[in-house]
Amino acid sequence: MTTCYIRQETDLHPKLTEQIGPISATVAPLVEEMTGLSLGHMPVIRVVDHEDFIAATMAERRRVYALDATQLALSSEATRALHDRVEIEEAELRRSWMGGGAATVTDAEGVPQVLIAPESFHHAGFGTDVIVKALAHEFAHVAQHRASSGQVVIAYNTGRPDLRGLGEVAVAHLLHGHAEWVDQRVTERVLGHVVELGPSGRETPEFLAMMREFSERMRVPENAPAHPAMSPEVYEEGLRWVTHAIGLLGVATLNQVWCDFTLAPDVREIKDVNRWAQRLDQGIPSLESAQGNA
Numbered sequence: 001m002t003t004c005y006i007r008q009e010t011d012l013h014p015k016l017t018e019q020i021g022p023i024s025a026t027v028a029p030l031v032e033e034m035t036g037l038s039l040g041h042m043p044v045i046r047v048v049d050h051e052d053f054i055a056a057t058m059a060e061r062r063r064v065y066a067l068d069a070t071q072l073a074l075s076s077e078a079t080r081a082l083h084d085r086v087e088i089e090e091a092e093l094r095r096s097w098m099g100g101g102a103a104t105v106t107d108a109e110g111v112p113q114v115l116i117a118p119e120s121f122h123h124a125g126f127g128t129d130v131i132v133k134a135l136a137h138e139f140a141h142v143a144q145h146r147a148s149s150g151q152v153v154i155a156y157n158t159g160r161p162d163l164r165g166l167g168e169v170a171v172a173h174l175l176h177g178h179a180e181w182v183d184q185r186v187t188e189r190v191l192g193h194v195v196e197l198g199p200s201g202r203e204t205p206e207f208l209a210m211m212r213e214f215s216e217r218m219r220v221p222e223n224a225p226a227h228p229a230m231s232p233e234v235y236e237e238g239l240r241w242v243t244h245a246i247g248l249l250g251v252a253t254l255n256q257v258w259c260d261f262t263l264a265p266d267v268r269e270i271k272d273v274n275r276w277a278q279r280l281d282q283g284i285p286s287l288e289s290a291q292g293n294a
Helices: 020-035 050-071 076-094 118-124 128-147 151-157 171-191 205-218 232-249 251-259 273-282 287-292
Strands: 005-008 044-047 102-106 112-116
Touching: 005 020, 020 044, 020 128, 020 171, 020 251, 050 076, 050 102, 050 112, 050 118, 050 151, 102 128, 112 128, 118 128, 118 205, 128 151, 128 171, 128 251, 151 171, 151 251, 171 232, 232 251, 232 273
Parallel strands: 005 044, 044 112
Antiparallel strands: 102 112
């Protein structure tokens, strides 16, 4: 049985947070069962306020951008561009934090931890069903991290995917689509139905105002790339792809991608799983990888 280490770092909304321990004890082993992946020894859940949520999320992004600068030998100008970008991302996250109360990040030692911000759940009017979904989704990201020896963190957060051979790889679709596939199956097993996020009817006025302003900002094309979160389309397309890929080749075959990103789908294959399956069957690396090795 997988036991989680829960760090209670906020006293806000105890009726929500007191559910996390029992739910995690049910959800964690199901995630391992359904993915065929390990969550490691005592996966960490941090129950935090929104300020610590933002700080931990952006600290990981800054660490990866620092790795980009050193490992890719970026110029001072390119490094400054990454610094400016992360500042914009943090500012945007501060203006929309109620819209997302769960995330998986790594700490300074590279240990994955699930962040839960009960303030966000409260403002969105979410209850037990969404806690089940959120923990299943984030545990899937922990499993991805463990299976890839942490490489998914760099692949997802890098500011220069073009220089890491990932410019054409659909990393976000893969990671979030897999996590969506997991949380749908876990919620169906635990609750008897798939949990889909949507209006709860219990949103606070503060939440509604923040999300309205967020929606208005995202309609401006130059604003959308500044937000660190992915669009709903990434989750939807990723879920369709993962569902088809597992139906076609099985969980074990999909799990090969975590330790070898040349096997991950590219931006064309994410819309055509048969094209990806054919490449795997022929043993052909990703197009970008092949070009990089030419």
